[in-house]
Amino acid sequence: MNPVRPITWKGWLLVALIRNLYRLLDLLGYRHGPYPEVNQHEDPGSMRNRWHEFRSGIYLGSKYYYQPFILDEQGSGIREALLTHHTPDSLPEGFQVEHRVSLHAGGDLIPYRAIHPMCCKHLWDEIGDEFFGADLVVANLESPSDFNRPYSPAPEVMLNDMWFNIDRSTWEIFNGGGRWRGMDLVSVANNHSLDQGIEGLESTLDFLRSRGVSYAGASRFELVEESAPVLERNGIRLGFVGATFSLNKGFLPPELKKRCHVVCMNEPDADWSTLVQEVQSVRQRGADLVAAMLHGGGAYQAFPGSVFRNNVHRFCDESGVDLVIAGHPHHPQPVEKYQSKVSGRSHWIVYSLGDFVSYDIFKWSHLSAWLRVEILKGTYPDQNALLGKSQATCIHRLELTPVYVEAIIRGKGVESLRFKKVHGTQGSRSIDCTDKTSQKEFKEVIKYWELCVQPSLGQ
Numbered sequence: 001m002n003p004v005r006p007i008t009w010k011g012w013l014l015v016a017l018i019r020n021l022y023r024l025l026d027l028l029g030y031r032h033g034p035y036p037e038v039n040q041h042e043d044p045g046s047m048r049n050r051w052h053e054f055r056s057g058i059y060l061g062s063k064y065y066y067q068p069f070i071l072d073e074q075g076s077g078i079r080e081a082l083l084t085h086h087t088p089d090s091l092p093e094g095f096q097v098e099h100r101v102s103l104h105a106g107g108d109l110i111p112y113r114a115i116h117p118m119c120c121k122h123l124w125d126e127i128g129d130e131f132f133g134a135d136l137v138v139a140n141l142e143s144p145s146d147f148n149r150p151y152s153p154a155p156e157v158m159l160n161d162m163w164f165n166i167d168r169s170t171w172e173i174f175n176g177g178g179r180w181r182g183m184d185l186v187s188v189a190n191n192h193s194l195d196q197g198i199e200g201l202e203s204t205l206d207f208l209r210s211r212g213v214s215y216a217g218a219s220r221f222e223l224v225e226e227s228a229p230v231l232e233r234n235g236i237r238l239g240f241v242g243a244t245f246s247l248n249k250g251f252l253p254p255e256l257k258k259r260c261h262v263v264c265m266n267e268p269d270a271d272w273s274t275l276v277q278e279v280q281s282v283r284q285r286g287a288d289l290v291a292a293m294l295h296g297g298g299a300y301q302a303f304p305g306s307v308f309r310n311n312v313h314r315f316c317d318e319s320g321v322d323l324v325i326a327g328h329p330h331h332p333q334p335v336e337k338y339q340s341k342v343s344g345r346s347h348w349i350v351y352s353l354g355d356f357v358s359y360d361i362f363k364w365s366h367l368s369a370w371l372r373v374e375i376l377k378g379t380y381p382d383q384n385a386l387l388g389k390s391q392a393t394c395i396h397r398l399e400l401t402p403v404y405v406e407a408i409i410r411g412k413g414v415e416s417l418r419f420k421k422v423h424g425t426q427g428s429r430s431i432d433c434t435d436k437t438s439q440k441e442f443k444e445v446i447k448y449w450e451l452c453v454q455p456s457l458g459q
C-alpha cells in the first residue's frame, strides 16, 4: 500500500520514481524494517559526515515513501508496554475538588501550500467551538514567523533541506481564523526554530508577544520566566517548559545556547540538566502542575524508539514533570503512564500528537490526535498534616480524540481542507463526508489509530 497521497501529477510521478527505487533496493537485498533501528537519531545537525547523512536519508525515506514501521524495535517490549490500558490514578480518599481546569493540546502547526486562506475557509468549522473552548489551548508552532522575510512552506515532495517561514495569513489559520480566542501558548522549540536564523526566532517571539500568545522553549533574553511561563486559569497554575532534539542545520553560537533549548533526546544519555532547572523554576514560581512540550522521537514509525523513551523516562525521574506532550513524528503515537521508581509517582507521556494544522502527503499525517486533559485541585484529609488536610493537584482525565483532515483535491491542487470529527467507537468509526477518496483514506488511517494508538488509553 502506498503510504503517501501526492497532490499534483508532478508529485505522483516523483513519488512513483522514488518508490520504484526503493523496490529496486529491496530486490537487491538493501532493505530497512520491519523494525525501527536503534542507532538512527534522525538529527541532520549531528550527522558525522555526508555519507552518514545520505544513509540516514535513505532510512527516513524508506519509512516515508515505501513502508512506515508498524512494529516496535525488535525485542524491546515497547509495543506491549504501551498498548495496555493506561488510566489516571484515583483521587486521594476524601478529595474535595476546589478548582478545575481543562487543557487542550494540538500537534504540530506546519506551513504547506494548502494552508492557505482559499483552502482553509472551513477548516475549523466542525471542531473550532470545542477545541478552542478549553480553559487553556496549546500547540507546537513549527515555523518561524518573520514577516520581513519571504513566506516559505514545505514542498509537496520532500527531497532536500527545508527552511520554513510563515506569513500573517498562515498564522491566522493556525490560530483558528479569528473566530475563536486562539492559542494560549505555543511551543517554539523544534527542529525548524532556526530556519530563519536567530533573527527569525526573535521576530517570532516578538510577534507572539504582540498577539498575547505565551511560548515555551525559547526566549529573547535567556530569561527562564520567558521560556518557561506559568499560566493561571480557574485558580490552578500550570507551568510549561519546552525543548527540541535538533535544530536541523540551524546553528546557535555557544553564547546564545540558552535562547532555544536543545536536548539531544534522540541520542543515548541526553543531558536534561537545563530543562530540569526550568521545571524547578516553574515550581518555585508556584506551578501546581508542570507540562513539558518536547520535540523529538522517530518519524513515520508507530512506536517511539528505546533511546527516546528511556531519555523521556529519565527526564520524568530527574525533573518530576507531570505531563509530557511530545511531537515531531508527523503522526500520532501511543500514550504511557510512566510509574517512576525514583519519585514513586506517575507521569503522563504523550509520545506524539502528530501533525495538526498542516497537509503533508504522508497519509498517517492526516489523522491528528487532540489531547484533552482535565486537572483538579483540592484538599483531602491527612492526619500527618498540620491542619489535618493536604492539598493536591491531579490529572483526573486524559484522552486522545482522533481528528481527520479531509482534503478535496481537484485539478492542480488542494481545493479545500476541513477538520472532520470522528464518530462511533472501535471498529465502526466514521466521518461525515461524501468524497470517496477521503472516505477510503480515512478507513486506512483509522485502522492505524485503532491498532497502534487507541489501545494505550483503552478508548
Ligand SMILES: [Fe+2]
Residues within 6 Å of the ligand: 142, 190, 191, 192, 295, 327, 328
Ligand atoms: Fe519536527
